[in-house]
Amino acid sequence: MSYYLSVGEAHRRITEYLNRFSDAVQSQDGRSLKSLLSVSSPHLVSLADALLIFQDWGRLIKNSQQLNDVLQHHLRALHSFRTGRFIDAYNAYERSANAFLLEFRNWESAWAMEAVYAIAYEIRVLAERADRELASLGKTPEKLKGAGSFLMKVFSALTGKGPKRVGALYVTCQLFKVYFKLGTVHLCRSVIRSIETARFFDFEEFPKRDQVTYMYYTGRLEVYNENFLVADQKLTYALKNCNPRSEANIRMILKYLIPVKLSVGILPATSLLQQYNLVEYINVVQALKSGDLRLLRHALQEHEDRFLRSGVYLVLEKLELQVYQRLLKKIYIIQKTKDPSKAHQIKLEVLVKALKWLEKDMDVDEVECIVAILIYKNLIKGYFAHKSKVVVLSKHDPFPKLSGKPVNS
Amino acid sequence: MDGGGGSRNQGRSSRFRGPGNPSRSSRSDLRPSLPGTSDRRRPPSAVAENPTVEDRGGPFIGTCPDMCPAKERAQRERLRDLSAFERLNGNPGKTSSSLAVKKFCRTISASEMAVADIRPLPVLQDTLRYLFRLLETSGYQFEMVHDFVFDRMRSIRQDLSLQHIVNDQAIQMYEEMVKFHIIANHKLPKNSDKSLHHLNMEQLTKCLISLYDMYAINRKSNSINKNEAEFYSFYVLLHLGSNSQGDSLSLWFRKLAYPIVTSNEMCFARSLLRYFRLGNYKRFFSTAATEVSFLQLCLIEPFLNELRALAISYINYSCYKLHSYPVAHLSVILMMKETETESLCEACGLEICIDEDGNRFLPTKQTGFSLPRGFQNYSFQGFDRFEREVCSFDLAI
Numbered sequence: 001m002s003y004y005l006s007v008g009e010a011h012r013r014i015t016e017y018l019n020r021f022s023d024a025v026q027s028q029d030g031r032s033l034k035s036l037l038s039v040s041s042p043h044l045v046s047l048a049d050a051l052l053i054f055q056d057w058g059r060l061i062k063n064s065q066q067l068n069d070v071l072q073h074h075l076r077a078l079h080s081f082r083t084g085r086f087i088d089a090y091n092a093y094e095r096s097a098n099a100f101l102l103e104f105r106n107w108e109s110a111w112a113m114e115a116v117y118a119i120a121y122e123i124r125v126l127a128e129r130a131d132r133e134l135a136s137l138g139k140t141p142e143k144l145k146g147a148g149s150f151l152m153k154v155f156s157a158l159t160g161k162g163p164k165r166v167g168a169l170y171v172t173c174q175l176f177k178v179y180f181k182l183g184t185v186h187l188c189r190s191v192i193r194s195i196e197t198a199r200f201f202d203f204e205e206f207p208k209r210d211q212v213t214y215m216y217y218t219g220r221l222e223v224y225n226e227n228f229l230v231a232d233q234k235l236t237y238a239l240k241n242c243n244p245r246s247e248a249n250i251r252m253i254l255k256y257l258i259p260v261k262l263s264v265g266i267l268p269a270t271s272l273l274q275q276y277n278l279v280e281y282i283n284v285v286q287a288l289k290s291g292d293l294r295l296l297r298h299a300l301q302e303h304e305d306r307f308l309r310s311g312v313y314l315v316l317e318k319l320e321l322q323v324y325q326r327l328l329k330k331i332y333i334i335q336k337t338k339d340p341s342k343a344h345q346i347k348l349e350v351l352v353k354a355l356k357w358l359e360k361d362m363d364v365d366e367v368e369c370i371v372a373i374l375i376y377k378n379l380i381k382g383y384f385a386h387k388s389k390v391v392v393l394s395k396h397d398p399f400p401k402l403s404g405k406p407v408n409s
Numbered sequence: 410m411d412g413g414g415g416s417r418n419q420g421r422s423s424r425f426r427g428p429g430n431p432s433r434s435s436r437s438d439l440r441p442s443l444p445g446t447s448d449r450r451r452p453p454s455a456v457a458e459n460p461t462v463e464d465r466g467g468p469f470i471g472t473c474p475d476m477c478p479a480k481e482r483a484q485r486e487r488l489r490d491l492s493a494f495e496r497l498n499g500n501p502g503k504t505s506s507s508l509a510v511k512k513f514c515r516t517i518s519a520s521e522m523a524v525a526d527i528r529p530l531p532v533l534q535d536t537l538r539y540l541f542r543l544l545e546t547s548g549y550q551f552e553m554v555h556d557f558v559f560d561r562m563r564s565i566r567q568d569l570s571l572q573h574i575v576n577d578q579a580i581q582m583y584e585e586m587v588k589f590h591i592i593a594n595h596k597l598p599k600n601s602d603k604s605l606h607h608l609n610m611e612q613l614t615k616c617l618i619s620l621y622d623m624y625a626i627n628r629k630s631n632s633i634n635k636n637e638a639e640f641y642s643f644y645v646l647l648h649l650g651s652n653s654q655g656d657s658l659s660l661w662f663r664k665l666a667y668p669i670v671t672s673n674e675m676c677f678a679r680s681l682l683r684y685f686r687l688g689n690y691k692r693f694f695s696t697a698a699t700e701v702s703f704l705q706l707c708l709i710e711p712f713l714n715e716l717r718a719l720a721i722s723y724i725n726y727s728c729y730k731l732h733s734y735p736v737a738h739l740s741v742i743l744m745m746k747e748t749e750t751e752s753l754c755e756a757c758g759l760e761i762c763i764d765e766d767g768n769r770f771l772p773t774k775q776t777g778f779s780l781p782r783g784f785q786n787y788s789f790q791g792f793d794r795f796e797r798e799v800c801s802f803d804l805a806i
Contacts, residue, residue, distance in 0.1 A: 183664045224659040305667055311659040317683055364690075365742060369691035369720070375727035378689075385729040386738075392729070 017047050018060060025066050025269055034322035037074065037100070037118045039081050040125055043230035051075060069099035081126075090123075090130035090143050094150060101154060105200070110163040117167065120154055120174045123147045128181070148178040148187070159194055165201050168194075169210035176217040181308060185221065192218060212242045216253055223256050224311050226318075228406040232259045253274040256394035259312040262288065263321055265402025280306055284316060285365060291327030294319060294358040324370055325379040327354060328391070329399045344393040347386070351391075364389055377408045431761035460524050469572055476536040477509035478526040485509070492557050494543060508798070510536060513563035528568050530578060537582055539563055540588070544802045551596050552605070559593075562586050565661060566619070577621045583620040585804050589615060591643070592802060596706040599786040607655055610647075617644060628666075638672030641665065643677040643700065646708040649685045650715060678705070685712065691722035694744045698791035703798040706791055714753070716783035717743045721757055722778050725771065728763025736761060744790040756781045 017036070024032040038044065049056055061071050073096035080089035104112055124147050131141030151174055154175045158168040172191050179187050186403070195203075203211065218235030235257040242249050258268055258281050267288060273281050283299035286292070300316060307313040328363065331350060336343035351367045362370075371391050374380040381394035423645050450751060475482075482504060485491055489502045495510065497503040508675050511528065528536065536686055539556045567588070589614035597605050617640065624637050626710050648658055662670065677700070684693035695727050697709060720743060740750040751761050751769060758777040792799060 183660070185660055224657045226659075304671070308662045308665075309671055311663045313662060314657075314659050314682075314686070317688065320683075320687060363597070366691040368690070369689055369723075369742075372720075372723040372727040373688045376723045383729045384727055385732050386734055387732050 002035040005049055005053045006121055007054055010050035011060075012051035013047055014054055014057050014060055017307050020068065021071065028109070030112050033112060034114040034324060035228070036116040037115050037122070038073075039077055044078060045082070048078045049138075051079045052082060066364040067100065067103060068101070070096050072096075073099060077126075086126065086133045087143070091127045092409050093123060093126050094146065096152060098153075101150075101157060105157050106132065108162075110166065111163065113167045116154060116158075117170050120151055122173050123150055124178055129179075144178055147173065148182065148184075149179065151175045152191075153219065155191060155194075159198070165198075166206060168201075169206040169214055169241065171247050173213040173217065173403070176213075179219075180217070187337065188221065192221075212238045213248075215241075217258075219253075220256050223260060223315060226263075226315060229262050230265045231256070232264060232404075235260060251278065254278055255310060256312065259315045262322075263315060264404050264406050265322065268405065271295075275394065285320065287323055288319060288326060291321065291323055291325075291330045292358065293355065293360055296323050318407075321377065321379060322402075325374055325399060327351075327358075328371075328374070328380060332393060332398065344382070344395060345400065346391045347388040348391065348394065378395055379407065422734075436789045441778070442760070447566060460518055461522055469524055469527075471532075471568065471572060471651070472525050473511075473528045474532060475506040476528070476532065477504075477506070477511045478523075478528075478774060479506075479527065480513075480523075481511060482506070482509045485512075491742050493549070493553070494547065494557050510557075510561040511564045511568075511773065512542070513560050522571070527571055528565075529572070529795045530574055533565050533568055534578065534582065537562070537585065541585070541802060541804045544804070552598060553800075554596060555593050555605075558589070559609070559670060562589070564805070570619075571743075575626050580620065580623050580627065580634065583616055583623060584640060584799070587613065587620060587640065587643070588804055589802070591707045592798075592804075595710055595799075614647070617647075633666065633668050638669050640676040641669050642672070642674040642678035643704070643708055645682055646705055649682055649709060649712045677701075681705075681709065685716060688716075688719060688723065690716050690723075691742055694742065694791075697789075698744050698794075700790065703795040706789075712787065713789055714787060717745070717787075718757055718780055718784075721754055721759065722772070722780070725759060725773050725775055725778055728773035730774045733762065734770045736769035738769055740772060745787050749785075749787045752785060753787060756785065 021036050023029070024036060024306055035041070035043065054060075057075060058072065061068050061075075065071065073092045077089045078091035080092060095117050097374060100119060101116070104116060122146070127143040127147035130143040134141045134143065155168060155175065158164045158171060172195055175191055176188060179185050180340060199365045200314065206214075215234045215238040219231050222228075222234060232236060235253055239250065239253045239257060242253065244250075248379035254272075254276050258273075258278060261268065262284065263283075265284070267285050268281070269281060270285070273279060273285070280299075280303040283295055283302070287296035287299060296319065300313070304313065306314060328346065328351070331346055331354060333344065334345055348367045348371070352362060353366060353369075355362050355367070367387065368384060368389070370381070371384045375382060376386065378400055381396070381398050382389070382392050383398060386389045415518060428517055429631075449469065483730055486502055486504055490510070491501055491504050495508045497505050497508060511526075523638070540561055544554055550803050565582070569582070593609050594606065594613070595607060614651045620640055624640075627634065644661070645658065648661075665675075679697060681701075683689075684696065694713075697706065698712070701709070724739070736747055736750050736754070740747045743750060743753075745753070747769065754761055754771055758779045759771060759775050760777075763771055764770065
């Protein structure tokens with residue numbers, strides 16, 4: 001398109017942009033400023049084209065122009081972005097963003113919050129593209145890390161007592177995205193602490209959208225640390241409050257909420273798994289229902305890469321104990337149909353045979369070990385007798401349900 | 410805490426280059442002759458004959474031909490700062506180029522460091538070989554050799570990283586150094602100073618992390634280094650008992666390349682992890698006794714007693730009250746001597762009884778169980794397979 005752009009038209013577009021920018025700042029119109037400060041959004045393409053034609057755009061920015069530092073670097077970023085030079089675009093954008101932050105700090109009110117959101121988002125996305133370019137050149141990708149440091153600066157500019165506080169959660173979420181991508185998740189801790197210990201700002205006062213994202217990420221962190229109760233609480237909050245029409249987001253949340261629920265003994269309906277295309281969990285759930293240890297292993301093996309990547313593999317592996325519990329319960333039920341008076345005594349040999357049938361080679365000692373664990377963790381009520389090699393189940397509630405609580409450690 | 414080893418003893422804390430060295434600073438008459446300080450005040454004309462790393466700007470190759478730069482050697486002779494292994498005929502003020510090995514020194518800036526004080530790769534390889542030979546032949550107590558080798562190896566790594574050497578040879582050196590720390594973890598006397606183990610583990614972790622970086626730099630498309638999977642699996646075994654401290658293993662696995670995660674070595678480490686996390690003591694101990702390598706065993710050794718104590722608590726809680734659990738059988742499962750099992754039960758606050766025939770039993774459903782804070786040094790029968798390895802260091806570069 002830029003071929004057909006006359007110099008005059010280019011000049012007109014640039015001055016128009018500069019005027020709109022001035023107006024937005026003058027009238028403290030954060031929403032307009034937001035759209036003027038993005039780089040990747042398509043509506044600035046025509047301006048970017050104009051910059052390519054009218055090379056001398058720098059002189060159009062008057063020294064008296066407010067935020068002229070911001071503008072200089074921002075236009076350079078746009079220019080580089082349009083020509084596909086993302087490293088350059090990032091570097092210029094970071095300068096522009098820093099200059100903006102300097103001004104923003106001095107403003108009493110939070111009128112420019114929308115613009116800060118745009119910058120926080122843009123700098124992250126731009127950094128990712130710049131890093132891809134760096135990697136393709138055989139260089140070390142380092143821009144996303146840089147964007148992380150910048151976002152930390154924004155975060156600290158927001159966390160005071162004033163009205164700007166409302167933006168802290170959005171920036172936190174952008175930081176989470178950076179840290180999760182970089183694999184430096186431990187850096188989330190200080191930000192979380194700052195959000196969760198703030199006395200003068202109620203979490204509910206943050207925008208809903210940011211609350212949901214925040215709960216999603218912190219919930220995931222709790223999954224990795226196997227704090228199932230807290231994870232359940234956070235992810236459930238995210239699920240309840242997210243946009244019900246956004247299937248993709250619901251799926252993302254369920255991907256972590258399901259293993260958490262399984263860990264506390266709550267199984268999802270197969271239809272739910274199908275609706276949100278979480279079929280990788282179907283056999284895991286089936287294994288829990290049927291006490292099929294072989295099926296659990298196969299399900300974990302089949303989707304090993306996916307589970308490891310999302311970080312739920314070790315959580316799912318721990319379900320093994322619940323599958324043992326189910327297996328014992330099945331044996332108990334079968335025995336009950338044959339001889340109700342002796343059903344509560346299960347010979348360890350019977351368990352060995354059942355496991356052999358499930359292609360799991362275990363001797364009596366190992367089965368005794370598993371039973372000891374199950375009793376200790378209150379998945380079975382009763383005791384085992386070492387000499388007679390038998391488990392004696394309690395007559396009352398021999399297989400307590402977890403019903404929302406994690407397995408005892 | 411880098412350089413934590415420094416405060417361990419006098420020998421290590423005497424950084425010959427450090428300007429504010431506590432142990433030497435009182436001898437102010439000596440300070441002007443310290444290499445570090447003299448370098449800094451060097452007249453510009455000296456640059457050409459004795460260039461520093463800073464002068465070189467970019468990458469450089471050190472020119473020190475010996476295990477220890479001549480200047481440091483002279484310096485330490487004068488200060489009588491020579492380790493027992495460096496003294497010529499036992500003379501605390503005399504050493505030689507075949508005995509002295511460059512000490513680790515924490516704070517060096519590029520402007521203070523002469524290229525002549527940095528050893529190039531072949532010299533570093535020779536130095537490491539020399540240190541490993543010393544481990545085999547010195548005849549000194551292991552603790553003492555470890556102390557020396559520990560420090561001198563850090564200095565080797567420092568020289569490697571200053572010259573940005575990350576090639577296959579450097580990888581191999583790192584791998585051997587990792588092995589040294591793993592084996593040392595087993596050989597360091599158990600009842601001695603806890604900080605010895607701690608410092609050793611700290612360097613082990615650091616070496617491993619650097620090694621992983623080097624693997625990543627050298628990774629060509631989809632192929633992985635021949636030992637990469639094995640050394641990655643060590644990380645899992647080091648963190649068997651990691652309780653949720655931020656960077657959980659779940660997060661760590663997310664970052665691993667798929668060929669590594671699915672390698673035989675990693676799968677084996679992951680199965681040990683599964684047994685451990687599940688509490689399956691029976692399978693854990695039987696696997697540890699028959700299938701692990703010596704290095705793997707050294708790595709999991711610190712977790713053995715923890716799991717044994719857990720096993721005792723499971724059995725105590727779950728076993729029929731009227732049938733006491735035979736200690737002999739418990740010993741077989743926990744792979745320790747009967748007397749040790751008895752002592753461990755007692756350390757857990759449980760009583761042992763003896764029947765008329767002299768057999769020992771653990772009466773179950775005792776209420777006094779408590780997890781001991783520390784453990785005595787109990788044997789593990791799995792080590793019997795490695796008689797040769799236990800006695801020697803099988804390291805080679």
